[in-house]
Amino acid sequence: xxxxxxxxxxxxxxxxxxxxxxxxxxxxxxxxxxxxxxxxxxxxxxxxxxxxxxxxxxxxxxxxxxxxxxxxxxxxxxxxxxxxxxxxxxxxxxxxxxxxxxxxxxxxxxxxxxxxxxxxxxxxxxxxxxxxxxxxxxxxxxxxxxxxxxxxxxxxxxxxxxxxxxxxxxxxxxxxxxxxxxxxxxxxxxxxxxxxxxxxxxxxxxxxxxxxxxxxxxxxxxxxx
Numbered sequence: 001x002x003x004x005x006x007x008x009x010x011x012x013x014x015x016x017x018x019x020x021x022x023x024x025x026x027x028x029x030x031x032x033x034x035x036x037x038x039x040x041x042x043x044x045x046x047x048x049x050x051x052x053x054x055x056x057x058x059x060x061x062x063x064x065x066x067x068x069x070x071x072x073x074x075x076x077x078x079x080x081x082x083x084x085x086x087x088x089x090x091x092x093x094x095x096x097x098x099x100x101x102x103x104x105x106x107x108x109x110x111x112x113x114x115x116x117x118x119x120x121x122x123x124x125x126x127x128x129x130x131x132x133x134x135x136x137x138x139x140x141x142x143x144x145x146x147x148x149x150x151x152x153x154x155x156x157x158x159x160x161x162x163x164x165x166x167x168x169x170x171x172x173x174x175x176x177x178x179x180x181x182x183x184x185x186x187x188x189x190x191x192x193x194x195x196x197x198x199x200x201x202x203x204x205x206x207x208x209x210x211x212x213x214x215x216x217x218x219x220x221x222x223x224x225x
Contacts, residue, residue: 039074047079056090066099116149135173143172153179156189158196165197 034051037043041057048064056072061079063069068085071077075090086096087103096102117126118134126133135141135150142148150173154161168176178197180189 114147134177135171138167138171138173141168141171141173145172145174147174148172149175149177151177151179154181154189154192154197156181156184156192158192161192161197 032052033054035049035053037053037055037057037059039056042059043057044060046062046064047053047059050065050067052068052070053065054070054072055075055077058076059079060077063079063081063083065083067083068087069081069083071086071088071090071092073089075092077090078093080094081096081098083096083098085100085102086098089105114132116132116134117129118136122133125131132145132147132149133140135148136152138150141150148171150168150171152164152168154164165176178193180186
């Protein structure tokens with residue numbers, strides 16, 4: 001019976017040269033994207049999503065989510081946004097609300113923020129910059145301007161304050177800032193504004209009335225309307 005007399009071969013191992021580095025482990029992308037509107041893309045409408053969405057193209061409309069929205073560099077977004085977290089790296093115009101956080105990079109992101117001028121040099125500067133001047137006298141307001149902000153003091157007397165609002169409306173005011181009377185009770189003043197002055201906003205010939213307050217304001221009375 002023939003026997004195999006060849007010596008048994010032992011397995012050999014090969015070691016890498018010391019100057020060869022191992023391939024790097026790919027870093028995990030954070031956060032993981034669930035959807036992407038890439039550069040060159042355009043979309044108009046309502047976007048509702050879960051997870052993380054990044055927009056690098058053009059979008060206009062409305063965006064709703066409880067998660068994360070990323071507006072990338074070079075993106076152009078004109079929308080009302082209500083999300084959990086918003087990161088803006090591009091150009092954004094609209095009203096944004098985030099339940100957790102809004103992060104905006106200093107550059108190159110651009111946000112459209114209204115600026116109003118006031119002071120002795122406001123008129124001259126407004127001519128060159130095309131910015132609105134905050135009027136303090138109805139005679140300085142103009143019905144020809146698309147945006148005419150103004151500031152006025154209220155007394156706490158309903159009839160006088162309504163006449164004040166009416167006068168500014170007739171002068172062409174679109175945004176009216178209210179100065180509360182000295183010593184006024186905060187809740188009482190807000191009740192007057194919310195119940196008697198703010199409803200006038202619904203009428204086209206009345207200006208928009210602004211005041212610092214919580215939204216929605218509590219309705220005066222026993223809560224039954």
